[in-house]
Amino acid sequence: MTGNDRHGRMLLQVCLNGARPAAQHPALTADTTLAGADAARAVAAGAREIHVHPKDAAGDDSLRAADVDRWVRALRSACPGVQIGVTTGAWIEPDVGERIVAIREWSVLPDFASVNWHEAGADEVAALLVSRGIRVEAGIWDATGLDAWQRSPVHDDTLRVLVELPDEAADVVRRHAEGLIAHVRLDDPDIPILLHGEQRSAWPAFTLAVELGLDSRIGLEDTLQLPDGRTAPDNAALVRAAVAFINA
Template sequence: MADDPVILTCAMSGALASREQCPAIPYTPAEYAAEARRVVDEGGVMVHLHARTPSGAPSHEIADFRAITSAIRDEVGDAVIVNYSTGALGVPVAKRLEYLTELRPEIGALNMGSMNYAKYSSRRKDFVFAAVFENSFETIRALLDGMVSVGIRPEHECFDSGHVASLDPLLDMGVLSPPLSVSFVMGVTGGIRPTARNVAHMAEQVPDVPHQWGVIGISRGQWGLLAAALSLGGNVRVGLEDNFYLPDGSMARSNGELVARAARMALDSGRRLATVAEARSLLGLA
């Protein structure tokens, strides 16, 4: 397994979490850059970005994505792959395409199916929030075509096994070219249950073309999902977008702490961390 490198990604902020929940979440470009340095120093090779205004509000503006990306590049250069989020509720596809096509990150996340998207509180016996996350084939094609037109590689985020199957018609039409990058988002209410068996199930659904697959585990169940992915040959993502807590239940003081723990898990499982050059090659970027 040691010759099977792990692409370690960090989602540094997300769009929903706030500093009231976790003080380490970056808001300003300088804070994103400092977190990116911690990610790189601990072995991460990709950062997944949601933009924020300096006050912390979610943003889909070109100026905010540009400022954050420039600050990261000034801090770590090409030592990290930049991956932009495109998922949003109520934000027009045209708006999301603007920052993609203007700034041209190496990778753009592409959600592969519509779903009920919710957070449930067993203590309250009620939903904290609940929405319909629209990702029709029309939306998928618009974002995908926009990415392809400017040389951005898509990362296919799949919240259930049917989302993985949505790759099939796109491959048949010839609008996707391998190697694919497929991520299983597990632990969202409305999506697939976060179990090790379901990691294996999702991995078996990926089309039989050259590809990389990995796991994005949401909340504290993340660490067991990462262990399953590492044992099965997958890649992993951590970061304060997905989970605030280390395996012992203590809150992470930075994204770097989460990346360091994932890196240790990879090494303990007999895997090694991919270099950024290897990751670019495996993902079809080089």
């Protein structure tokens, strides 16, 4: 069983921005109105969920309530009925206690949030999210994170596992992905898995997800390029290319 719905459709997330600075691409912005319009175009193109890194006024990733509330509110207004998820990455606030305080102060809650299990404080962050009714995506990058998630007291509350591949050559993507997927399946054969890569591994990981019947994501967080190597004008163009792969 994967995250595919009862009609067998693959779940496609759009990952709007990531930790990239706005200078990397014209469609990256700290303006929530522009980001909402970009997200709406991506949803119209076929994305069914949104993953976003809320930004502060300077364009940096933020976990502060004022920023998270503002971004979630704007995306929910632009894309009504669409599930919205945010990051909880430790690079935004390395101090676990401060990260917990920030998340506890959110008032406009996302539908889900990703937690990287190789990061310090993953169990505490995930437990807080669950207590607030926010579903948890378990980000698994390596064996260390996988082992920590498998032993986690929040393990059984996980919405899905994100099998996340680094920027790596296309010829190692299958081996790396299938190894992590196999270990996740040994632990829990039925948990939904969303497979994605970044930079060089983004499109190889996406096409492998289609082949394996897994969920996936695409967007300017993971790659700025279309499959043919051209720079994508926006997230919607990346989603359209992904939908073409799915339909093929």
